[in-house]
Amino acid sequence: MTDPAASPHIEIPSRAPSATPTDDIVTPFEVATLDLRGRVVRLGAAVDRILNAHAYPQPVAKLLGEAVVLTVMLGSALKIDGRFILQTQTDGPVRMLVVDFTAPGKVRACARFYKDRVAAAIADGKADAGALLGKGHLAMTIDQGPDMSRYQGLVGLDGGSLEDAAHEYFHRSEQIPTRVRLAVAEEFRAGQRGASHRWRAGGILLQFLPKAPERARVADLDPGDAPEGTTPHVVVEDEAWVEGRALVSTVEDVELIDPELSSERLIYRLFHEPGVRVFRGSELRAECSCSRENVEAMLKSFSQDDRDHMVENGKISVTCEFCSANYVFAPEDVGAEAD
Numbered sequence: 001m002t003d004p005a006a007s008p009h010i011e012i013p014s015r016a017p018s019a020t021p022t023d024d025i026v027t028p029f030e031v032a033t034l035d036l037r038g039r040v041v042r043l044g045a046a047v048d049r050i051l052n053a054h055a056y057p058q059p060v061a062k063l064l065g066e067a068v069v070l071t072v073m074l075g076s077a078l079k080i081d082g083r084f085i086l087q088t089q090t091d092g093p094v095r096m097l098v099v100d101f102t103a104p105g106k107v108r109a110c111a112r113f114y115k116d117r118v119a120a121a122i123a124d125g126k127a128d129a130g131a132l133l134g135k136g137h138l139a140m141t142i143d144q145g146p147d148m149s150r151y152q153g154l155v156g157l158d159g160g161s162l163e164d165a166a167h168e169y170f171h172r173s174e175q176i177p178t179r180v181r182l183a184v185a186e187e188f189r190a191g192q193r194g195a196s197h198r199w200r201a202g203g204i205l206l207q208f209l210p211k212a213p214e215r216a217r218v219a220d221l222d223p224g225d226a227p228e229g230t231t232p233h234v235v236v237e238d239e240a241w242v243e244g245r246a247l248v249s250t251v252e253d254v255e256l257i258d259p260e261l262s263s264e265r266l267i268y269r270l271f272h273e274p275g276v277r278v279f280r281g282s283e284l285r286a287e288c289s290c291s292r293e294n295v296e297a298m299l300k301s302f303s304q305d306d307r308d309h310m311v312e313n314g315k316i317s318v319t320c321e322f323c324s325a326n327y328v329f330a331p332e333d334v335g336a337e338a339d
């Protein structure tokens, strides 16, 4: 995969930080003095719409929200036409997450999980991301259409969070020192018609991209099972990266989702000392690509037997797994026969 933050945005002038918070936007930035590039993702209505389309248990919704932030963070940086798909497949209570980003800014997402195992995890107080996912892998696919080859990057999931997986991916596959933070929360508000809630999500990605590649060495996250007596290979990390990483580690979850704090203010708060340029953001929205025509074409591609078996109470009903839109067909519309 090409480095998501490597493409410079030099054609866009930097500007003063906006005081107006804006949701559903990805804001790139650059800290030239430290060779750092990054982006801040802020999701309001988009993530609320995606998560409210499903009636997932709260920890599953939160986990899917994190996957949405990560996908948007990576997908929006790829200068491609087409889709960027992030998908987990694991042995935990949440067996699959799929987030589908279509350039330049459409996103949809869904999860598959075992209801009883998720309920048990919640009851046991073990419903954090790592416990819900379990072990397996995370795949990132770039799909630029039927005539283009698909690119896939893979990273193992081993009981850790999506942030851990992202760090591992950039460390092993891209050799780019990278820090990712993801945050998702429900905001509760008292209103005239009772309390309401809405989902908010945010994240920050920081990457160290020095011109001299030898400066990008990072210490291994874990020394592993080196035999006793082996001298560990000590890597001295570049001071610029140590500083950047330390700054990102100070970000509180609430800062990533605070509706009163703009992405630009957050970036300035973190990096005003070394100096930072903030670039124009790109907008995002929750939108599914399903349609009655697509569903009809899919049904017609099924075997006669399969179509006939889908008829229930004299009709065929199909619900989109991404957006929960429901499409109902008379059997004869799609060449099926009722029993």
Ligand SMILES: [Zn+2]
Binding pocket: 288, 289, 290, 291, 320, 321, 322, 323, 324, 325
């Ligand atoms: Zn849909």
